[in-house]
Amino acid sequence: MTKLEPHLFTIQKAAAFLGVNVNTIRNWAKRGMIEGIKVGSRGDWRFTEESLLSMIQKSDLRSQDHAEQFRLAAIVESSEDAIISKNLDGFITSWNHAAEKIFGYTAQEAIGQPITLIIPEELHKEEQELLRKIKQGINIEHYETIRRKKNGKKCLVSLAISPIKDSRGKIIGASQIARDLSDQNSAMEAQLYLAAIVASSDDAIVSKNLNGIVTSWNKGAERVFGYSAEDAIGKEIKTLIIPKDRWQEEDAILRQLKQGIRIDHFETLRVRKDGVPIMASVTISPIKDAGGNIIGASKVARDITEKKRMEYEIAYLATLVEASADAIWGTTLDGTVVSWNKGAENLYGYTAQEMIGKSLTSLVPSEKAQEATALSQKIAQGLQVANHETQRITKDGRRIDVSISMAPVKATNGTVTSISLAARDITMLKQVEKNKDEFISAASHELKTPLASQKMFLQLMQRELAKSPDSKLEHYVARILKQNERMNNLVYEMLTIARLEAGQLQLKVSLCLLTDCVQEILNDLAPAFPSHQVIFEGTQTQLVAIDKERMSEVITNLVTNAVKYSPQANRIVIRFTEDSNTVTLSVQDFGIGIAQADQKRIFDKFFRVSGESEQTYPGFGMGLYIASEMVAKHQGKLWVESAPGKGATFFLSLPVYKKFSENKQESPAHAVFSRGENA
Amino acid sequence: MMKKVLVIDDDPDILDAINMTLEGAGYETVVTQRAEEALLKANDCSPDLIILDMLLSGHDGRTISQQLKSTDKTKDIPLLMISAYPNAEERIKAFGPNAFLAKPFDIYQLLEIVEALIDQRGTPEQEIR
Numbered sequence: 012m013t014k015l016e017p018h019l020f021t022i023q024k025a026a027a028f029l030g031v032n033v034n035t036i037r038n039w040a041k042r043g044m045i046e047g048i049k050v051g052s053r054g055d056w057r058f059t060e061e062s063l064l065s066m067i068q069k070s071d072l073r074s075q076d077h078a079e080q081f082r083l084a085a086i087v088e089s090s091e092d093a094i095i096s097k098n099l100d101g102f103i104t105s106w107n108h109a110a111e112k113i114f115g116y117t118a119q120e121a122i123g124q125p126i127t128l129i130i131p132e133e134l135h136k137e138e139q140e141l142l143r144k145i146k147q148g149i150n151i152e153h154y155e156t157i158r159r160k161k162n163g164k165k166c167l168v169s170l171a172i173s174p175i176k177d178s179r180g181k182i183i184g185a186s187q188i189a190r191d192l193s194d195q196n197s198a199m200e201a202q203l204y205l206a207a208i209v210a211s212s213d214d215a216i217v218s219k220n221l222n223g224i225v226t227s228w229n230k231g232a233e234r235v236f237g238y239s240a241e242d243a244i245g246k247e248i249k250t251l252i253i254p255k256d257r258w259q260e261e262d263a264i265l266r267q268l269k270q271g272i273r274i275d276h277f278e279t280l281r282v283r284k285d286g287v288p289i290m291a292s293v294t295i296s297p298i299k300d301a302g303g304n305i306i307g308a309s310k311v312a313r314d315i316t317e318k319k320r321m322e323y324e325i326a327y328l329a330t331l332v333e334a335s336a337d338a339i340w341g342t343t344l345d346g347t348v349v350s351w352n353k354g355a356e357n358l359y360g361y362t363a364q365e366m367i368g369k370s371l372t373s374l375v376p377s378e379k380a381q382e383a384t385a386l387s388q389k390i391a392q393g394l395q396v397a398n399h400e401t402q403r404i405t406k407d408g409r410r411i412d413v414s415i416s417m418a419p420v421k422a423t424n425g426t427v428t429s430i431s432l433a434a435r436d437i438t439m440l441k442q443v444e445k446n447k448d449e450f451i452s453a454a455s456h457e458l459k460t461p462l463a464s465q466k467m468f469l470q471l472m473q474r475e476l477a478k479s480p481d482s483k484l485e486h487y488v489a490r491i492l493k494q495n496e497r498m499n500n501l502v503y504e505m506l507t508i509a510r511l512e513a514g515q516l517q518l519k520v521s522l523c524l525l526t527d528c529v530q531e532i533l534n535d536l537a538p539a540f541p542s543h544q545v546i547f548e549g550t551q552t553q554l555v556a557i558d559k560e561r562m563s564e565v566i567t568n569l570v571t572n573a574v575k576y577s578p579q580a581n582r583i584v585i586r587f588t589e590d591s592n593t594v595t596l597s598v599q600d601f602g603i604g605i606a607q608a609d610q611k612r613i614f615d616k617f618f619r620v621s622g623e624s625e626q627t628y629p630g631f632g633m634g635l636y637i638a639s640e641m642v643a644k645h646q647g648k649l650w651v652e653s654a655p656g657k658g659a660t661f662f663l664s665l666p667v668y669k670k671f672s673e674n675k676q677e678s679p680a681h682a683v684f685s686r687g688e689n690a
Numbered sequence: 691m692m693k694k695v696l697v698i699d700d701d702p703d704i705l706d707a708i709n710m711t712l713e714g715a716g717y718e719t720v721v722t723q724r725a726e727e728a729l730l731k732a733n734d735c736s737p738d739l740i741i742l743d744m745l746l747s748g749h750d751g752r753t754i755s756q757q758l759k760s761t762d763k764t765k766d767i768p769l770l771m772i773s774a775y776p777n778a779e780e781r782i783k784a785f786g787p788n789a790f791l792a793k794p795f796d797i798y799q800l801l802e803i804v805e806a807l808i809d810q811r812g813t814p815e816q817e818i819r
Binding site for chain 1: 701703704706707708710711714745773774775776793794795796797798800
């Protein structure tokens with residue numbers, strides 16, 4: 012039986028026929044489970060088709076299982092994917108050929124090792140989590156992660172992990188199928204990545220073919236130009252977003268592109284769908300096919316309208332700053348100059364080159380150094396300083412009067428980063444003020460001197476008349492004296508106004524009860540108007556810090572006005588009220604009243620009330636103006652409530668004096684007082 | 691004995707008015723418009739009181755005040771300064787006058803203050819010296 016029977020199956024064919032392993036068949040044949048023929052002494056088994064068929068027929072469940080197992084094992088072995096199993100403790104229990112190929116470890120090396128053999132350290136936690144899921148019977152599909160090869164290199168794999176159950180359905184381990192994505196991914200991922208960049212870009216990124224037809228249009232383009240991708244793709248780019256007068260430019264670009272020339276960052280005008288022109292910065296590059304032929308162009312356009320507008324504004328502001336006659340400069344918080352305009356050069360004599368990077372100390376007179384530091388600290392805290400009058404020294408050593416305004420420059424988060432300063436030379440102004448003051452002083456001196464001798468002579472005359480009475484002469488002299496007194500008052504008021512306006516009027520503050528102050532005034536004043544009774548209402552217990560002399564003038568003015576403007580009445584009412592912060596005095600008369608329109612204007616300079624009855628009263632009308640200015644200087648308020656024909660009530664409110672330490676908002680009046688108290 | 695008052699003011703009418711007021715009240719007066727005579731007269735006539743205007747044409751009354759107050763013979767003579775200048779009181783304080791009166795003033799005020807200043811000087815302690 013040496014001749015081969017052609018109808019006999021080789022062991023390989025038989026294995027394939029039955030779907031089992033060659034060795035399995037060999038074993039079966041040895042044990043006589045299948046009818047086989049041994050060929051030659053070293054020869055292998057041959058099987059008849061009959062015996063194979065009978066094998067299939069008689070095969071029980073177990074052998075079918077066996078066959079099935081074998082078939083699966085064969086699949087596993089021949090798979091391109093790494094197929095690995097592990098037990099629930101994470102130890103590798105099987106390792107196929109592809110696993111060897113992908114990870115570099117042989118089955119012998121791998122089996123029995125923990126699965127962490129191929130997991131990078133940083134992913135060990137993830138593995139634990141996976142095991143937990145597996146124990147719960149959860150399948151994990153298409154899960155991309157990183158594994159480590161024997162040579163230490165990492166690779167991207169796609170994993171599918173399934174629990175392995177025993178015949179009773181108990182989970183005893185897990186299989187994992189790993190596909191090496193490294194090569195495939197890098198190319199595809201790069202593409203996806205680029206596509207994502209394009210899609211998410213704020214810039215408009217579009218492509219067009221060589222005929223200028225739009226072939227792609229990203230979200231940024233939709234946002235910048237207003238056309239959706241659907242609107243734009245397939246249209247000629249010229250008609251979409253290029254203004255007619257720039258079509259030539261576009262044609263020129265297309266010509267350059269065809270020659271393969273890239274066009275970088277040129278700024279041009281484009282039009283949005285809604286017709287609004289925008290400034291765009293555009294980069295255009297040729298697109299080549301695999302063969303290197305130019306097939307179109309990509310265009311990256313950025314809307315720089317806002318940027319241009321800001322550039323313009325910055326340039327505009329810079330021009331303003333530079334052209335300003337005022338000195339404008341900037342410093343860091345520690346006083347190092349960072350900018351220095353022409354005005355600053357003119358004012359201080361130092362050029363920008365000389366000052367930038369330097370400290371300002373050379374400008375500050377030594378006695379003002381402390382003040383300057385204090386100001387800078389204020390600014391660093393975010394406060395502003397306006398029109399602070401001080402002195403500075405110029406490069407040539409001149410001392411000049413300047414008015415300086417300082418403001419903090421803040422970052423978007425609100426922190427103060429630097430200081431902006433502006434200064435104006437007020438040397439001339441100071442001189443003019445000084446001249447004005449000198450003039451007023453001289454004028455008032457010159458006016459007062461003749462009034463002074465006049466008054467004395469009149470009083471001497473009165474004294475002579477007392478010796479030899481003459482009622483007519485006495486009457487005349489009294490009249491002249493009264494006019495002399497009026498003249499004196501006018502000069503005094505004029506001087507007061509001048510000093511108030513020059514800011515030279517210093518208050519001599521002391522503490523008192525306003526009620527006492529008023530009582531004193533009324534004691535002196537009341538005899539002058541026997542026609543009116545003064546009725547007091549209310550009390551006050553809180554002190555005010557006032558210049559008694561100046562405040563007396565104000566109150567005198569209110570009371571005499573009340574009498575003067577209510578000639579038909581026989582009383583005035585003086586009321587005192589207070590709350591925790593203010594004390595208020597009101598003077599009510601029952602006279603002609605003040606029209607609504609006049610109520611604010613009566614505090615203006617040179618305003619005089621004139622009623623329908625054409626009643627006018629003497630005086631320049633400076634009294635109430637001075638009064639309101641004086642009250643303002645005391646941090647108080649002066650106002651009127653009135654209806655024509657129903658009299659008027661003037662209100663004067665003053666801040667209650669509080670101990671300096673309690674007084675958070677320092678009022679000048681209190682500050683002056685406090686100094687006086689310490690002195 | 692009549693009390694003697696030296697009056698220095700460059701305005702002749704003021705000078706005259708003060709003179710009349712004081713004479714009417716029984717004082718002996720020495721008057722001058724010339725600032726440069728002030729020290730001389732103060733030394734010569736040994737007045738009981740000096741009335742001095744703050745600003746005299748070409749001269750500063752404050753300097754004269756200082757000189758009067760730093761000269762042995764005159765330093766104890768009460769000095770009343772007068773002025774029509776605003777804030778004059780503040781300006782003269784440091785120059786040593788005993789009192790100040792702002793122009794315009796009335797004659798009764800003037801007499802009151804003159805009397806008070808001379809009385810002050812006439813205290814027993816000062817008479818012994």
